[in-house]
Amino acid sequence: MIEEIRKFADSTHFTNGLKVTIATVTPVLVFAYLGHFDVGFTIALGAFFTYPSDIPSSLKHKINGLIVAAILVAFVNLLVNLAYPYGIIFYPLFGMLLFLFSMISVYGQRATAVSFSCLLSICLAFAHLHSGWEMLQYCGLMLAGGLFYLLISLLFYYLNPYRFIELQLASCIDLTAKYLKLRADLWKIDADKKTITEKQLALQVEINTNHENIRKVLIGNHSLSSDSAQNRKLLIVFVNLVEILELALATAFDHKTLHQKFDTHPEIIRNYATIATNLKKTLKQLSKNIESRTTYRSKHSLVEDLKKFEATILAYEKALGDNEAKEGVIMLTTMLHYAESQVEKIKIIERAFNLKIEEVDVVTNQKELEKFLTPQYYPLSTFINNLSFSSTLFRHSLRLSITLLFGFLIGTFLPFQNVYWILLTIIVIMRPGYGLTKERSFERTFGTILGGFIAFGCIYFIDNNVALSLMAILCVLLGMSFSNISYKTSATFVTMYVVFLYSILTPDFDNVIQFRIIDTMVGALLAYTFNHFVWPSWEFINTPNHIEKAIFANKKYLTEIALFYNKKGNVTTVYKVARKNAFIEIGNLMASFQRMSQEPKSKQKKIDQVYKLAVLNHTLLSSIASMGTYIQSHKTTAASDAFNRVMATVLQNLDEALLLLNPNYNAEINPISTSEKAKGFTELMAIRMKELTERSTLDATTNKVQMQEAQLIIEQLIWLINLSENILKNTKLLIEKE
Helix, strand or coil: CHHHHHHHHCCHHHHHHHHHHHHHHHHHHHHHHCCCHHHHHHHHHHHHHHHHHCCCCCHHHHHHHHHHHHHHHHHHHHHHHHHCCCHHHHHHHHHHHHHHHHHHHHHCHHHHHHHHHHHHHHHHHHHCCCCHHHHHHHHHHHHHHHHHHHHHHHHHHHHCCCHHHHHHHHHHHHHHHHHHHHHHHCCCCCCCHHHHHHHHHHHHHHHHHHHHHHHHHHHCCHHHCCCCHHHHHHHHHHHHHHHHHHHHHHCCCCHHHHHHHCCCCHHHHHHHHHHHHHHHHHHHHHHHHHHHCCCCCCCCCHHHHHHHHHHHHHHHHHHHCHHHHHHHHHHHHHHHHHHHHHHHHHHHHHHHHCCCCCHHHCCCCHHHHHHHCCCCCCCHHHHHHCCCCCCHHHHHHHHHHHHHHHHHHHHHHCCCCCHHHHHHHHHHHCCCCHHHHHHHHHHHHHHHHHHHHHHHHHHHHCCCHHHHHHHHHHHHHHHHHCCCCCHHHHHHHHHHHHHHHHHHHCCCHHHHHHHHHHHHHHHHHHHHHHHHHCCCCCHHHHHHHHHHHHHHHHHHHHHHHHHHHHHCCCCCHHHHHHHHHHHHHHHHHHHHHHHHHCCCHHHCCCHHHHHHHHHHHHHHHHHHHHHHHHHHHCCCCCCCHHHHHHHHHHHHHHHHHHHHHCCCCCCCCCCCCHHHHHHHHHHHHHHHHHHHHHCCCCCHHHHHHHHHHHHHHHHHHHHHHHHHHHHHHHHHHHHCCC
């Protein structure tokens, strides 16, 4: 329990909660002491509105993003105050502002964060309406609050510039360890492959988010630039973690066949399962040591595990003889090479955190690295192109604007005490997807009721403003800290904070809180209802787009591998970026499937087909990565015409699937007959066998390596053909009308 509390207190979530708590509480306490509570409270509001825009990024983007958010938060508040007295101007302007700031989410994560900040400012402007000089003064104080939050955020950054990235890497190591554990679970005789695959796909979504956060900070941050040895070491850790994940995905063993083949040699499976388990345990231990900043000392001797497995292979070969053991030895050697590669990468990570990596071990080229980042530019065409009902964000922006306008009218013309609380609830709850909105509606309502119940109980027994003030500060700290971990918990603590605050400031606070609970329930009901009935964005509308992107990313990755196999040489940045994009799009496809599974059954159209395509694309990525990893780590022979002919068939199948999903997709389709496909395989196998026959004079070791290459490449090509054909077939089934 104590260790969990320590871990939470050292987490990024708690640090973010601490930043916003300091930025909002400090001005209130200082100005209350000076007799100007209202001034302090306004500054605190500005800081609170700016806080959501403080997302993982480079220092430059952090500063620019927070400054823009602070200015816009004050500006939109000023616009609302200026227009409010004139109904004929106010209502069109109010609707336009809501729609405009909802739509800027098309520009990515940071724009979405700024959008949320501005919408909060617009809606909470109705809590404190002003006029004249007072209006300008109020907006100026809000701007000061936003800039004060920026100052606090920078202070935290400069006090410990590497802590965020260290924690993100610790999380990355932990997620990678979980992925390796799932791979290790496949070695169990009774392993449920379907369930494990589902868990792998779900985990890929988390890993993608984590990797993107690390790239933004580690690669995009020029203040942690290439002249920093620490930054280079963190970078090489991240690179090796990506490669560990790729290698795990790339190396797919037929566990059932292996169990059957080596059933009479149980020590082989047992020894390899030990290696697989210890790889995961070593990474877990590394993650814990990084989080706690303690010296790392390995509890597992991975090198000894490798030696034991190698000795087992030799014993197996000796027991059966060279000829009979040949096929089994090739399989076991492949397994050994995989384990050796993983151990080598883990050892590099160990050396990095023990500060034993030399300068020459880390190669950085800032311009090449920046190709892994999503470009930060905001063309007007992106906004204009999304102004159609085919855009999910356009539908969401219209829906959110109408819901907020409706909520405002209800709150204004019916006897509700605080219209802004209804609007705030709608903004916090309403999301583009039905499932998340439904979940948040429940959690917000539950948290509000539970928080109110607990807070009233505390006030009943505690009649001391100092104690209540301290409890309010603690609640806002915990509420902000849990906002990205558990929304239900966050809503509970925020409600408690509001109750404690009103109990100090307002004599009849119990009536105020009752209205707040009613307002929250009304806002939640409106958000849920409008999300369900007003231009709903059901996931089946978006899923084909995610499938198209996943297939295209896999095709691009496979194209780069084919090019690399033909030309040899060093792995290019284009190859690595294609690999990154393939991982991301598979994760996005799985996230789309997860959202669909949360929607009403009547809206889960062809969900089984979607899942099949998600699994097929994940398996295709695994097969592609397997070939790519092998080509990179082995000296391979020249690519034959037959190899390129078969590869062209795979790429054509993917092109046909893309054409089905998007008739405007630009691809030249030249149908290849079944006989031509078969001819390609026949030629490929004949060429390989001829090469091996002609090289009979080569030494046994070289011959074994080339046999292994021939077997793996042919097997992978056959598998790629089958997968691409299944993707094409299932894509046809997906687009067929019911």
